[in-house]
Amino acid sequence: MKIFKQLTIVILLISLSCKSKQNISVKKDNLPEGKIVKNTAKGKLFVIGGGKISKSLIEELISTSNLRDDDFIVILPMASEEPDSAAYYAKKGFVEAGINPDKIKAFNLKKEQQSIYQIDSIKRASLVYITGGDQNLFMSQILHTPAYDAIHTAYQNGATIAGTSAGAAVMSREMITGIEYKHSQYSGNFRTIESENFEIKEGLGLLPSAIIDQHFIYRMRMNRLLAVVLEHPDKKAIGINESTAIIVHGNSAVVAGESQVIILKNPNKNSIKTKNGLLGGENILIDILLPGEKFKL
Template identity: 50%
Template sequence: MKKILIILCIGLTCSLFAQQQPPKGKLFIIGGGSRPSGMVDRIIKESGIDKSGYGIILPMSSIEPDSAVYYATRQFYDKGITNVHGLNFVKGEISSPTKLDSISKAKLIYISGGDQNRFMDVIAGTPIEKSIHKAYENGSLIAGTSAGAAVMSRMMITGNELKHPEYSSTFRYIQADNIEIKPGLGMLTNVIIDQHFVKRSRYNRLLSAVIQYPEMMGIGIDEATAILVDGNSVEVVGVSQVVVMENRGLSTNKFEDKLGAHGMELNVFLPGDTFQID
């Protein structure tokens, strides 16, 4: 996020401080599953790649990057949009200025599904991450599906349970110190994103997150559904629901290792609905 310097003078005393300038871009965060035709149309429209510029696919979440690029680009090729290309990076490689420039100047950046931990392991703290933010600041549409949705949060759900290492698609408990959180891309700093939400009944997971971190809004996005984030405004796009949880009372209670909270707010939004994030 860019910063501008402000000089504030009161009487004969002047102070210099920095004010963050909001990004010019938008986020298109997909909960996984299929992408309905209208959803792809909306990505094309919001990014403007049907008129000028180009889009790139970042497939580093996937264990098979070439396949991820193929399926991601095909949804645009089927619409006659051929100016979308894959751009893969490997952990530890020195990224060329040309590849970094391709990210920062892209009108659409699309992050594939797979494993959000794998994606962040490649890009965290690198010029790749900075280039994605630069594109967003300058007006690009940053999109992602499934794992590509989870990485949008500063506090990223990894999908792992700390107390129950055997994998389950949903949490069985609302339990203290069980949800694993790691740093994500940070496109959203006050929101935790969860995906495949209604389809995989991930309520316990997101409840655990917003009770454990009451200052964060939890947004659970179902499959074939997305949120379009423009500043503080959010629109639901697709065919299913978005569940928003807020621990507005900043309440966290415990009984042994079980989590509790009072005064929480839960809303279920449908396609076309809008809401605000702080």
């Protein structure tokens, strides 16, 4: 009986320890593993680096989506702290580009409040547009929900999934959240290339072979993306500047808009070095692509 009580106490302590560990914030989340296979989705991705979105870029988005008279657009503004305003201005841009306002729906989805009508609308939409804001806010309402699955279904069936700024960041499977572990006070400047500094969480996973950064050249985010590609050598790291987009179809992409796209590749996984928390590496490849230029994913 005494041995039984001791075993019970040990099991209880182990259980409490596990629960405690689950509440501790870790620097690297356990992201879903799996072999990256050829992209067989019928749809396209239109990934915008944020900033001012010109009428011509919106028109190119509409053209990419191949909208017909009976098609409609769904706007998802959950990344914004003011989702109603974000939805209003996104809709305004589409209307000014010639879209019938009756063909535009906006859903401020909540994780526990997703109606059958909303989910069905996302699945049947020809264009799903994710606004800017905070990518963490968006994923907090979408991850592991019917809406997450509906976005993937729409993409597989031929819809264009578009996003700007935070809406661009969520396209990756490994998503840059914007949080620095070693410099908690956000300043907008990334002055170091350090190991285990940038938080990565699970995004939508529509672009599993790459990690997206936005506002890239304008906000001088090269140090951040260098750190990311050093620590994730199996991914292409793609920095999209403001007023610029990449249009992804299958395993290829083309640059659209007004500025450049930076692509970083780390072909030598064994070249990664750390010293006193600093990251180092050799033979990092960089491409600077102009509007109209294509690249492989």
